[in-house]
Each structure stands twice: as C-alpha cells, then as structure tokens.
Amino acid sequence: MEYNLTELMACVSSRLLEDGKSVLVGTGLPLVSASLAQRLHAPNLLVVFEAGAIGAKIPTIPISVGDSRTCHKAVMAASMDYVMSCAQLGLVDYAFLGAAQMDMYGNLNTTVIGDYAAPKVRLPGSGGGNDAGSLCRSTIILMRHDKRRFVEKLDFLTTPGYLTGPGAREKAGLPAGSGPHRVISQLGVMDFDDETKRMRLISVHPGVTVEEVVENTGFELLIRDEVSETRPPTEAELKLLREEIDSAGIVLGKG
Amino acid sequence: MNVIQEGEGELLGWMDPDEARRWMAENKSRSLSDKRMTLREAVERFTRDGDYFAMGGFGHIRVSMAAIYEMIRQGRKNMAMAAKTAVHDIDVLIGGGIVDRVECAYAFGHELRGLSPTGRRAVESGKVKVVGEISNAGFQWRFKAAAMGLPFMPTRVMLGSDTLRKSSAKVVDDPFTGKPLCLLPACYPDFVFVHVHRCDMYGNAQIDGITIEDIELAMAAKRLIITTEELIDTEEIRNHPDRTAVPFFLVDAVCVLPYGSHPGNMPGLYYSDEEHIAEWLRLSRTDEGVEEYLEKYVHSVDDFPEYVEKIGGAEKMEYLARLERLEVPLEAPWARR
Numbered sequence: 138m139e140y141n142l143t144e145l146m147a148c149v150s151s152r153l154l155e156d157g158k159s160v161l162v163g164t165g166l167p168l169v170s171a172s173l174a175q176r177l178h179a180p181n182l183l184v185v186f187e188a189g190a191i192g193a194k195i196p197t198i199p200i201s202v203g204d205s206r207t208c209h210k211a212v213m214a215a216s217m218d219y220v221m222s223c224a225q226l227g228l229v230d231y232a233f234l235g236a237a238q239m240d241m242y243g244n245l246n247t248t249v250i251g252d253y254a255a256p257k258v259r260l261p262g263s264g265g266g267n268d269a270g271s272l273c274r275s276t277i278i279l280m281r282h283d284k285r286r287f288v289e290k291l292d293f294l295t296t297p298g299y300l301t302g303p304g305a306r307e308k309a310g311l312p313a314g315s316g317p318h319r320v321i322s323q324l325g326v327m328d329f330d331d332e333t334k335r336m337r338l339i340s341v342h343p344g345v346t347v348e349e350v351v352e353n354t355g356f357e358l359l360i361r362d363e364v365s366e367t368r369p370p371t372e373a374e375l376k377l378l379r380e381e382i383d384s385a386g387i388v389l390g391k392g
Numbered sequence: 393m394n395v396i397q398e399g400e401g402e403l404l405g406w407m408d409p410d411e412a413r414r415w416m417a418e419n420k421s422r423s424l425s426d427k428r429m430t431l432r433e434a435v436e437r438f439t440r441d442g443d444y445f446a447m448g449g450f451g452h453i454r455v456s457m458a459a460i461y462e463m464i465r466q467g468r469k470n471m472a473m474a475a476k477t478a479v480h481d482i483d484v485l486i487g488g489g490i491v492d493r494v495e496c497a498y499a500f501g502h503e504l505r506g507l508s509p510t511g512r513r514a515v516e517s518g519k520v521k522v523v524g525e526i527s528n529a530g531f532q533w534r535f536k537a538a539a540m541g542l543p544f545m546p547t548r549v550m551l552g553s554d555t556l557r558k559s560s561a562k563v564v565d566d567p568f569t570g571k572p573l574c575l576l577p578a579c580y581p582d583f584v585f586v587h588v589h590r591c592d593m594y595g596n597a598q599i600d601g602i603t604i605e606d607i608e609l610a611m612a613a614k615r616l617i618i619t620t621e622e623l624i625d626t627e628e629i630r631n632h633p634d635r636t637a638v639p640f641f642l643v644d645a646v647c648v649l650p651y652g653s654h655p656g657n658m659p660g661l662y663y664s665d666e667e668h669i670a671e672w673l674r675l676s677r678t679d680e681g682v683e684e685y686l687e688k689y690v691h692s693v694d695d696f697p698e699y700v701e702k703i704g705g706a707e708k709m710e711y712l713a714r715l716e717r718l719e720v721p722l723e724a725p726w727a728r729r
Contacts, residue, residue, distance in 0.1 A: 164503060189602030196718060197718070201657070203453040204452075204453050205716060214603075215602060216603045216606075218605065221528075248554070256516055260501070262475070262555075265527065268529035271548060293554045294554040294555075297552045305552065310574070385721065385722055
C-alpha cells in the first residue's frame with residue numbers, strides 16, 4: 138500500500154508508545170501518532186495536553202492543544218498548572234517535540250532563525266516545548282531531515298536536549314535521567330548514544346540509504362554498527378489514519 | 393541563596409509582595425456590588441495606553457475576543473502583551489497597531505494552521521519588540537507566584553536554555569538540594585480579561601472544561617474584567633459553590649457578551665470558526681489586507697452584537713455549535729488533501 142512520508146512518521150512514532158504509559162502531546166503529527174497507538178497496541182495510553190486535559194479518547198484532530206476535543210471522554214479537565222506539575226513530579230513518560238533546528242545533542246530551536254535582535258524569521262517561541270523537554274522523562278522528536286534543520290549550531294536554544302553532552306542536563310539543574318529518546322525524520326530513526334549523548338542513526342526507512350541520511354545531516358552523525366530498515370506502515374495503520382483519525386487530511390494531507 | 397545566572401529579559405508586571413498586598417487591599421472590594429457595565433465602559437475605565445496585560449483562555453480557546461476588538465476600536469496604543477500562547481488575539485492587536493511589546497511564550501503562529509504573517513512581519517521589521525522569552529509553564533507559574541503573594545515560583549523548567557537567558561528569571565543554588573533551580577518572578581498584569589460560561593452580576597464566575605491558567609491569572613490581575621456568555625442569578629452560584637472558578641472580590645467589571653470568544657472556541661458551546669480565521673490569515677498577508685479586515689469587522693461596527701451579525705449571526709453560531717457537538721465534520725480551508 139502506498140503511503141506518504143508524514144504517514145510513515147506517524148506510524149513509526151506511534152509504535153514507540155507503550156500501553157500503560159503517559160504522553161504529553163502537541164496537536165498535529167504527535168496527536169495523530171498517539172491516537173494511532175491508542176487504537177492499536179496501547180488502548181490505555183494516557184494522553185495529556187499542556188492546557189489541562191488529562192486522559193482523553195481523541196475523536197478527531199483538535200486544532201489546538203487547548204480546544205474542546207482535547208477533553209473528549211477525558212478523566213479530568215484540569216489546568217496547565219496541574220498538568221505541568223504532574224510532569225515536574227515525574228508522572229509524564231513521553232513527550233513529542235518538533236523544531237525548526239536541532240543539533241547533535243537534540244537541543245531544539247523554535248524561537249528565531251538568524252540573529253535574535255534582528256531575526257530573519259521569527260518563530261512562535263517555546264510554547265510548552267521547553268517545559269516538555271525539561272520535565273518529561275523521554276522526548277520523541279519529529280522533524281523533517283535536511284541540512285538546514287539538522288545543524289551544527291543552533292541560532293537559539295529554545296528547548297534543552299542533552300545540552301553539551303553527558304551530565305550537562307543534571308549540571309544545569311534539569312531532572313535526573315530525563316532527555317531525548319528518539320528522533321524520527323522522513324529518512325530514518327535516530328537514538329542518542331549512552332556514552333556521548335550524541336545522535337546516532339539506528340534505522341533507515343524503506344528505500345533510503347545510510348549515505349542519504351548522512352548527506353542530509355549538518356553535523357557528524359553517529360551510526361550504529363548494524364543499521365536496520367524501518368518496518369513500513371501496515372494496511373491496518375494506514376486505514377485507521379485515513380478513515381478515522383484524520384479523514385479531513387488536516388495533518389496527513391501535507392504529505 | 394547564591395545567584396548563578398540572571399536572564400536579560402525585561403521584567404514586566406513585577407511588584408514587591410508588600411506593594412501587591414497594599415494594592416489588592418485598597419483596590420479589590422470585598423463587598424458585593426453590581427459590576428455590570430458595557431464593554432465600551434469597561435475598556436475605557438480599566439485599560440490604559442502603555443499597560444501590560446494578559447488575556448484568559450489559551451490560543452484561540454475561551455479568549456475574550458470581544459474585548460480585543462473593543463481595544464482596537466478605542467485605539468489603545470503602546471501596549472505590552474503577555475503572549476501566554478496568544479494566537480488570533482495578539483495577531484489582530486498587532487495588526488491594529490495596539491501592541492508594540494511582547495513577552496513571548498507562544499505568539500506569531502496559529503498552531504496547526506501555520507505561522508502568522510502579521511506577527512512575523514511586525515517582529516522581523518522591528519515594529520514590534522519581543523522584550524522577553526518564557527515557556528508556557530513558566531508564564532503560568534509567574535501568575536501562580538503572584539496569586540500566592542510570593543515574589544517568585546521555584547521551578548525546574550527553562551534551565552540550560554536561551555529561553556532562560558532571554559527571560560526575566562534567575563537561577564540560584566537551591567538551599568535544600570544544592571542543585572540549580574529556576575526562579576520565575578511574580579507577574580501582576582495591569583489588566584486581564586477572562587471570558588467565562590456564566591457569572592452573576594457581582595462577578596462570581598463559572599468555567600466549563602479546562603481552566604488553563606485562569607484561576608491563577610484572575611488572582612494576579614490588578615484589574616479583572618469578566619466577559620460572560622450568560623448572566624445567572626446569584627442563587628445558582630450559591631447552590632453550586634464548588635463550580636466557582638473566580639469569586640466576586642477579584643472582579644472589577646462584568647460584561648455580558650454571548651459568543652464573545654468568536655472566532656475562537658468556547659468549550660461546550662461553539663467551536664472555532666475556521667472560515668473566519670482563514671479569511672484573516674489570507675488578508676493579513678499584506679498591510680492593506682489587515683486594514684480591510686479591521687475596517688470590515690472592527691471599525692465599521694459599533695459593538696460586538698453587530699460584529700456577530702456580520703460574521704453570520706445566529707445561523708453561523710448554530711453551525712459552530714453543531715461542530716462543537718461533533719455533529720458535522722470539520723472543514724478547514726487551510727488544510728490540504
């Protein structure tokens with residue numbers, strides 16, 4: 138079955154979410170991914186939204202992380218203080234993040250491109266991104282893979298990944314044992330090497346070569362000894378995505 | 393406590409806790425009085441040029457858009473806004489030339505709909521200045537510190553980032569653990585509008601669904617104007633006191649404004665008007681388009697009820713109510729498939 142790259146990223150990221158865990162989601166692709174996991178292997182995935190909704194069964198894609206769809210069949214309509222306190226308390230396992238730029242330690246920029254004082258592009262800023270990247274246990278980063286986005290040096294460090302390497306998060310005062318877990322792009326899947334905390338290629342998507350991934354990365358990417366091939370989306374996954382989760386193509390129609 | 397790092401961002405909305413206590417004691421009446429007034433009067437009395445302000449709600453959810461349009465109509469200027477995830481509100485305020493400084497957690501974007509042409513243009517050209525960065529949780533904890541009458545809230549967000557470097561926060565060695573800790577300064581906005589589902593004439597207000605950060609924000613506000621979908625009898629408040637999100641003694645004015653969150657979402661009542669927001673996103677690509685929008689929906693109408701007629705009246709609001717109840721599928725003009 139044919140699929141587009143956004144659908145592939147949704148499927149690959151949804152497989153990382155385990156039943157009985159909690160995930161802080163933004164709307165868009167992260168929510169599609171969490172909804173897919175809820176409908177397949179993780180029916181008891183606890184979905185939380187930064188604006189206050191806890192434990193929703195998502196009927197259709199919300200446009201905002203605060204809109205009424207985020208409360209559908211939820212267990213609690215709380216507040217931002219409540220959700221963010223839960224994250225600070227260690228109750229949120231996963232969070233999804235995206236960015237305009239990322240470096241080899243998984244640090245993210247969603248604030249400006251160019252000089253801060255006279256930006257070439259002004260982006261929205263942290264939103265809840267810094268909070269998710271600071272407080273949740275493991276973050277999953279979804280991003281388009283090219284040299285403009287996977288960069289040696291960020292124009293602005295909005296959200297902490299592993300900062301400058303091993304021990305840097307803890308030294309800065311961030312919660313122990315937290316940080317980026319996986320990066321999923323349209324080319325492959327990366328994790329972070331235990332020893333160096335640097336990004337490492339672990340699998341390439343069907344039809345993509347290791348060289349292609351390296352060529353599209355603006356920093357020196359570590360490569361696992363055995364790079365596997367990502368399992369493509371199944372028919373069941375695609376059917377759910379297209380017919381139930383995002384039938385209007387709000388997220389997945391973007392290709 | 394040893395200060396390790398100080399953010400370079402401008403400290404907005406700050407008061408010493410003793411000054412705040414004095415201000416609250418002198419300006420917030422603990423006696424019951426009828427606070428109903430027109431929106432025009434509330435904006436005239438409680439908003440001033442140069443003020444630093446915040447809107448209740450989040451993004452395009454339960455934001456008092458009626459108040460936003462009235463501020464533009466009254467030509468407020470040089471205002472600083474707390475962009476605690478501000479979407480359509482800050483966009484039209486920037487377009488209208490009302491806001492020229494922003495403390496930014498999230499702005500210049502429309503979440504799933506994409507980036508905001510107006511906001512970006514204004515910052516990139518230097519017309520609007522971002523005077524400080526912060527995160528969403530950081531902002532609400534600034535309001536929480538104020539709501540508790542404390543000078544700051546200790547947190548573990550923003551550490552190690554440029555977001556902190558450009559914020560008004562400080563990092564100290566925590567005296568208990570010895571680990572670095574981020575202190576977010578209390579924030580008392582000059583005025584705040586909170587849009588609610590229902591309230592009585594004294595300002596006792598109920599909110600359905602998530603409260604976001606409005607309980608804290610209502611306590612932190614120096615002036616608080618409640619705009620409400622519906623006015624209810626005080627007996628209804630007293631029969632369900634567990635439902636009160638904002639008590640009367642925090643409130644300076646009550647304005648009854650059905651559909652006051654349009655084109656945003658009002659949980660349980662109506663969904664966001666994607667057709668209207670798409671019209672804004674299309675028009676706001678140019679300065680002329682911004683003028684056209686403001687003329688059509690703000691300057692050429694006298695008040696909010698007239699605006700509601702202009703955007704499609706009862707028929708449009710009934711469609712948005714059905715959309716909210718998931719009875720019709722969402723059609724978003726900005727989505728592609």
